[in-house]
Amino acid sequence: MTNFTKPDFRLGRRGFLKAAAAGLATPAFASLPGIAQAQETVNLTFWAWTPRTENQVALFMEKYPHIKVTLESIGGEDQNTKLRAALRAGSGFPDVVQAEFQRLPSFRAVDALLDLTPYGANDVKDQFVDWSWESVSDAAGGVYAMPWDSGPMGLLYRADLFEAAGAAEVPGTWAGFAELAKKYAVDNPGKFLTNFGANNGGWMIGVLWQAGNKPFALNGTDMTIRINDEPAKAWAAYWQDLLDAKAVDLTPNWTPEWFTAFDNGTIASWIAAAWSPVQLTNVANQSVGKWRAGQLPQWKEGEFATSNWGGSTFSVIKPTAHPEEAALFATFMATDGEATRLYNTDQFLFPVRKELLADKDLMGTPSEFYGGQAVNEVFAEAAEHVIPGYQFSPFHDVFTSALQENVGAAVAGNGTLADALDRTQEAMVTYASEQGYTVIT
Amino acid sequence: MTDISARPLRPARRRSSKWAQKLAPYFFLAPFLALFIVFLVVPLFYALQLSFFRETMVGGIRFVGLDNYGKALTDQKFWDGVLLLLRYGLFQLPVMLGAALLLALILDSGMLWARAFFRLGLFLPYAVPTVIAALIWGYLYGPSFGPMTQVADYFGLPRPDLFNAQTMLYAIANISIWEHVGYFMIIYFAALQAIPADFEEAAVVSGARAWQYVIYVKLPLIRGTILVTVIFATIGALQLFAEPYLLEALAPAVITSSYTPNIYAYNLAFVNQDYNYSAAISFVLGAVVAVVSYVFQLVSTRREGK
Known part of the structure; x- marks a missing residue:
């Protein structure tokens, strides 16, 4: 040797x-x-x-x-x-x-x-x-x-499950969506209309954006921080209501369990982004052909506002x-x-x-997985309606981490979602001040 | 060696060989010392230096003296993490070391059939990388489709919830015990094997029973080894990082960004970009580890004195 x-x-x-x-x-x-x-x-x-x-x-x-x-x-x-x-x-x-x-x-x-x-x-x-x-x-x-x-946001949903629940199409407003979610949870024990991603900061920021939240505005070294503004509080009250009614799934996002829940019908819809359809295609095999894409429900009836994730x-x-x-x-x-x-x-x-x-040609390609629907067309339409004027902060990671932590605690029963936004606001005001910014709230 | 000194040598040569002899250990230690300085001492001083400054997005870097340490000493998140680990250690340490000792005694007793197989099998988890171990256990614990859930469902029992705020600590302790019990067992086993066989003969002749031999002869003889392992395990417990860090994806609400002091320091540095405060936190944690180890040593040597 x-x-x-x-x-x-x-x-x-x-x-x-x-x-x-x-x-x-x-x-x-x-x-x-x-x-x-x-x-x-x-x-x-x-x-x-x-x-x-x-x-x-x-x-x-x-x-x-x-x-x-x-x-x-x-x-x-x-x-x-x-x-x-x-x-x-x-x-x-x-x-x-x-x-x-x-x-x-x-x-x-x-x-x-x-x-x-x-x-x-x-x-x-x-x-x-x-x-x-x-x-x-x-x-x-x-x-x-x-x-x-x-990644303009939209909704991926199981057409068969929505139909069985009596919804021929996706409710046009979030209020209608909540009503359906509560009914769905009662009629189908252990199953849910959708999932709330408390560990998914990017997702929460996206859905808050759609609600009209404008958390940060930077002007030189002056920084306006309004993480818990009116639209955000309305958003928190909305999801808190669904949480209290146990009408929403809380499986942590990006885990194998989460993808399985989409595939086996435990969760009937995904509040998602334009890149999600392909991702879902890659992880699902039982539910092929049953998914459809639609626009997000609106906060105000008749409006068309979405966000980007x-x-x-x-x-x-x-x-x-x-x-x-x-x-x-x-x-x-x-x-x-x-x-x-x-x-x-x-x-x-x-x-x-x-x-x-x-x-x-590009947007109109039909997809088998989505029952022959041209999914990209839905998101191409959404791309035109992303709410303008949204600003990210120069400490995005810190914000995401604080948001996840506080919302995670609220979902686990420690306070409400509104409290979680208040705590995040407080933490970010402290952080920004420490970083030398002049903070305006 | 004897050959060389026996041979007649010229004085000059002898002097140089004396020097060479004196320098030889340092020559052989040099590679270690170089690495030690480059990868431990220098970074340590760099971190120490960092901990006296504060860098902000607006305003840049400035010297703040002991401000970061003052902040660390009153940081609720940090001390909550330390307390959590003390609770963790009080459970994990006795169970892990107790089990390791028991297994070592069984192996050493020679009553076991296929001893080498058991020795290897028990040691094997230690060879599994921590990341893989955490993934394996994450699957086993899985609240929706893990095997434990399936068994519970099969018998119509409530699903075990191992990921809530109360149970998580024990779930982590279990992983770490599974990983390290074999390692400590090998250490104890080696120490037990070093006990001369005539001790046992003497004990048998004196009419001691097996358990009496264990308690009055074997254990006192490996006392030093046990003390060392307790200190190792204490330091290990206070440095807990990988297992909770990896389980964070599965239980994000329980495992926060400051769950253990090491996770806190990591997040401060790489999420918050606050290297200065992270360095200060690390030094305070180092001090806590030193104090805990020292107190333990003090207590045990005092007992020895009695």
């Missing part, structure tokens, strides 16, 4: 040393401006987590052969942590980064994002649905990202050595016809470009 391992080890070490030497040499040469080729190649690093993003990167490099983009897939949450660390360290950050809408303010707060207006960002403004452009730009006219995908953008990191090329790349990724179409057909992301939303 030892006889064999010894020479092996030596060879391995030599090979390793060679490889190490080569590895050290390559970047050194690459970064020497003196040894430039005929056309100088620009190297960009790009961090993204969506699958098969390399396809779009390839399209870009085909069109701009002198720009070489290296894609690094780190994964959503890890990427944010790593990016923050790299920004703190002042090195190791990418040139272009995929960032969720709700993260942009936190990166803006540390001045990490490049203003894209000098690179023609406003020329493409009209291609995007209004709320998405609003989320990437500020009042002063700066543009800090290119919107990529989104999820989605992401492309930002250029400010200290980049190649701002022009990086901005070009971000803009290409978000606006190129072929590249953005691929997002929807291959990666199943929901678009924010008006052209794609209006595309009958």
